[in-house]
Amino acid sequence: MTSDFVAQIFVFGIIMGALYGLASVGFTLVFGVMRVLNIAHGAFMMIGGYLSFWGFTLYHIDPLVSLLLVAPSLFLIGLIFYIVQVFPVIKFTDDHDKIHISLLISFGLCVVLENIALLLWTGDIRSITTSYAGSVLQIFNIRIPFVGMVGVALAVLFVFALYLFLVKTRLGKSMRATAADWKAASLMGINTNQAYLISFAIGVALAGIAGTLVCMIHSIDPNMGLFWTLKGLIIITVAGVGNIRGVLACGLLLGMVESLSVFIAGASYREVVGLVILVIVLMVKPKGLFTSRGRRV
Amino acid sequence: MLEVNNIDVYYGDLQAIWDVSLTVGEGEIVTLIGANGAGKSTVLKTIVGWLRPAKGRISFDGFRLDDRPTWKVVEKGICLIPEGRGLFHGMTVLENLEMGAFMSRTWKAQGQTLKRVYQIFPILEARKNQQAETLSGGEQQMLAIGRGLMSHPRLMLLDEVSSGLAPLLTENIFEVIQQINQSGVAICFVEQNAVLALEMAKRAYVFEGGRIVREGEAKDLRKDKGIQDAYLGTE
Numbered sequence: 001m002t003s004d005f006v007a008q009i010f011v012f013g014i015i016m017g018a019l020y021g022l023a024s025v026g027f028t029l030v031f032g033v034m035r036v037l038n039i040a041h042g043a044f045m046m047i048g049g050y051l052s053f054w055g056f057t058l059y060h061i062d063p064l065v066s067l068l069l070v071a072p073s074l075f076l077i078g079l080i081f082y083i084v085q086v087f088p089v090i091k092f093t094d095d096h097d098k099i100h101i102s103l104l105i106s107f108g109l110c111v112v113l114e115n116i117a118l119l120l121w122t123g124d125i126r127s128i129t130t131s132y133a134g135s136v137l138q139i140f141n142i143r144i145p146f147v148g149m150v151g152v153a154l155a156v157l158f159v160f161a162l163y164l165f166l167v168k169t170r171l172g173k174s175m176r177a178t179a180a181d182w183k184a185a186s187l188m189g190i191n192t193n194q195a196y197l198i199s200f201a202i203g204v205a206l207a208g209i210a211g212t213l214v215c216m217i218h219s220i221d222p223n224m225g226l227f228w229t230l231k232g233l234i235i236i237t238v239a240g241v242g243n244i245r246g247v248l249a250c251g252l253l254l255g256m257v258e259s260l261s262v263f264i265a266g267a268s269y270r271e272v273v274g275l276v277i278l279v280i281v282l283m284v285k286p287k288g289l290f291t292s293r294g295r296r297v
Numbered sequence: 298m299l300e301v302n303n304i305d306v307y308y309g310d311l312q313a314i315w316d317v318s319l320t321v322g323e324g325e326i327v328t329l330i331g332a333n334g335a336g337k338s339t340v341l342k343t344i345v346g347w348l349r350p351a352k353g354r355i356s357f358d359g360f361r362l363d364d365r366p367t368w369k370v371v372e373k374g375i376c377l378i379p380e381g382r383g384l385f386h387g388m389t390v391l392e393n394l395e396m397g398a399f400m401s402r403t404w405k406a407q408g409q410t411l412k413r414v415y416q417i418f419p420i421l422e423a424r425k426n427q428q429a430e431t432l433s434g435g436e437q438q439m440l441a442i443g444r445g446l447m448s449h450p451r452l453m454l455l456d457e458v459s460s461g462l463a464p465l466l467t468e469n470i471f472e473v474i475q476q477i478n479q480s481g482v483a484i485c486f487v488e489q490n491a492v493l494a495l496e497m498a499k500r501a502y503v504f505e506g507g508r509i510v511r512e513g514e515a516k517d518l519r520k521d522k523g524i525q526d527a528y529l530g531t532e
Contacts, residue, residue: 170404177385177396184383186367187345187376189400189448193366 004141009259015148017255018155019214021248024232024239025159026206032242033179033199036090036102041207042228043113048074048208049215049224050121056128063128063216064150070208078204081109082197091193110225117222127219151213158209159248162202166244175199179242234274238281240288250289253277298323298483299344299375299452304353304363306336306343313339315508316353321452326475326484328494328515330528331504337487338380339507341454345377346370357452372400374451378458382441384429391425393440397447407447414443417473435466442473453477455486459493471497491528495519503528 027041038044051070055061061069089105090098135146166172178185178195186192214220214228235254239246254274261273281289299321306314314336321327329337342348344355346367355363362370385393394414398407415422418439424432429440438458445453455474459467471493478484488494495501495515503511503524511518518524 170399173388173392173396174399176388176392177399180385180387181383183347184379184385185396186347187371187379187383188396188444189368189371190396191366191368 006263007142009263010256011142011144011148013256013259014252015145015151015217015255016259017252018152018248019210019217019251020231020235020255021251022155022158022206022213023210023228024235024247024251025162025244026203026210027229027232028236028239028242028244028247029162029206030200030203031236033175034090034102034196035098036086036200037099037106038200038203039103039106039229040109040113040225041106041203041232042230043110043225044074044077044204044207045211045214045228046117046220046222046225047077047113048211049220050117050126050211051208052212053121053126053128053215053220056130062130063212067154067209067212070212071205074208075201075205078201079197081204082200085109086200087193087197110229114222114225121222123222125219125221126215128216130216133216145217147217151217154209154213155251156248158206159244162206163244171198231274234278237278238289240290243288243290246288246290298325298358299485300354300356301340301344302354302356304340304343304350304355306339306348306350308339308348313507314343314350315506317507317509318353319502319509319512321483321485323451324478324481324483326478326497326499327486328498328501329485329487329504330491330494330501333489335504336507337504338456340504341377341456341485341487344370344454345375371448372402374449375454376445376448376450376452377454378441378445378456380456380460382437384437384440384444386428386430388429389426390421390429390432390440393429393444394421394425394447397444400448403447403449406449410447410449414446417446417476418443434461435463435470438462438466438470439473442470442477446477450482452483452485455484457487457489459488459490467493491524495529 023045027038030036030038048070051073052063052066055066055069056063085105086102089101132146136143137146137149166176174185174190175195175198177188178190178192182192211220231254235247235250239250254277257277258270258273262270301317301319303316303318304314305312305316317340329340331337339348343350344362346362346365350363354361357373357375360373385396394411395407398404398410403410420436421440421443424436429437432440458470462470474484474486475497495518498515500513501515501518502509503518511524
């Protein structure tokens with residue numbers, strides 16, 4: 001009985017953790033390549049979630065299908081935002097100032113996006129309830145929700161797709177080179193501004209995908225942005241900045257530890273757990289858990 | 298081929314280069330010598346577009362470079378081996394070399410070029426799956442030069458390749474640079490060690506306080522009393 005219960009807790013932990021991982025992967029890509037801390041990452045997730053919510057309630061588009069629309073839309077939003085707002089401000093700054101300035105811009109953007117969401121969709125908590133939302137897979141006494149399984153599968157899929165893109169393709173490699181040393185990258189004939197632009201837009205598109213899954217598995221509201229950004233910050237720091245696969249592992253770790261803590265100490269301590277992990281990792285291994293091999297993807 | 302005409306360059310408010318003009322011809326080997334902080338490296342950085350001249354003009358085969366972003370300068374066939382090497386840490390030796398061939402015109406031919414680079418630096422082939430930052434100083438310098446060759450340059454700029462290397466290694470590296478030059482690539486290199494530089498180069502420019510104070514055939518400068526006292530050490 002208890003072992004079933006613990007297994008059940010882990011199932012929910014894995015589902016939540018996969019969402020954490022997917023939510024953080026775009027965040028770490030942008031930070032790793034551009035040294036830009038996009039506080040609005042969670043707010044972009046929210047926009048992605050609401051777009052799929054719209055698609056579902058207005059046009060009855062299945063959220064898994066609407067990913068095909070949400071991801072390109074958010075990619076486009078990311079491109080436009082980068083061109084009109086980020087690029088003009090960061091182009092003359094060094095890495096150190098970039099973090100400060102990007103914090104300011106993206107925090108402002110976060111507020112703007114929250115208020116747009118309030119206007120368009122009110123402050124109500126929304127979620128997508130598809131016809132298969134209630135279906136579960138029962139293995140012995142453990143119940144695995146179908147949407148949760150889909151969420152985990154998609155999270156793993158997208159994280160590995162991004163990883164392969166960065167390791168195998170010419171464009172992906174040029175983005176890693178830009179991340180490692182943008183001046184040297186420019187000497188290779190790489191248009192580093194273009195590499196930044198594409199990294200940012202991919203990051204925002206991944207936020208949109210994560211937001212859609214959150215809306216499907218969980219719920220969304222206009223204030224969710226900073227919650228997810230905070231989780232993202234914890235995860236990318238624990239994983240080591242720019243570490244794509246490490247982010248998925250750390251997301252899963254955080255999800256499982258959190259749901260275990262709810263079981264042991266009660267739900268009120270859940271939000272503290274991640275911060276405790278962060279402090280411990282910063283004390284013991286400040287460069288992140290998965291940085292020993294020196295490889296930065 | 299490369300023409301730098303009367304450029305002034307500033308770091309913020311500080312002027313680093315006064316009215317510098319120099320040329321590098323097709324297949325030539327030229328050195329810039331002078332004391333630390335004399336502005337030699339600054340000239341190279343300005344040629345590749347990391348710095349902008351406040352005055353003057355830089356052109357390559359008549360194509361104006363000084364208002365172009367770095368990646369466009371590089372596409373014209375100029376490569377810089379920067380001071381500190383600028384290797385991509387967290388990427389393997391092979392990935393670093395691949396990045397050298399990033400441009401569309403060189404990307405497809407990279408298999409061929411890679412063979413040639415491995416012929417020149419066999420050690421890079423042996424280490425191809427190692428992370429770039431795990432190489433020794435000399436190997437890192439070879440990787441930086443090999444990566445530069447991957448872009449099929451017509452002009453290679455080298456910024457202090459000998460820094461931090463043992464004398465024997467420096468000699469090896471310079472032998473390779475001579476080989477590269479004989480294969481038709483023009484070379485312009487900045488060097489602290491003036492004795493070595495004047496042996497290697499055909500022509501030289503002597504920098505002092507951000508200005509060119511002497512220029513001429515390397516063999517003439519080697520015999521020059523003033524140059525000997527200031528840069529070559531007297532025996």
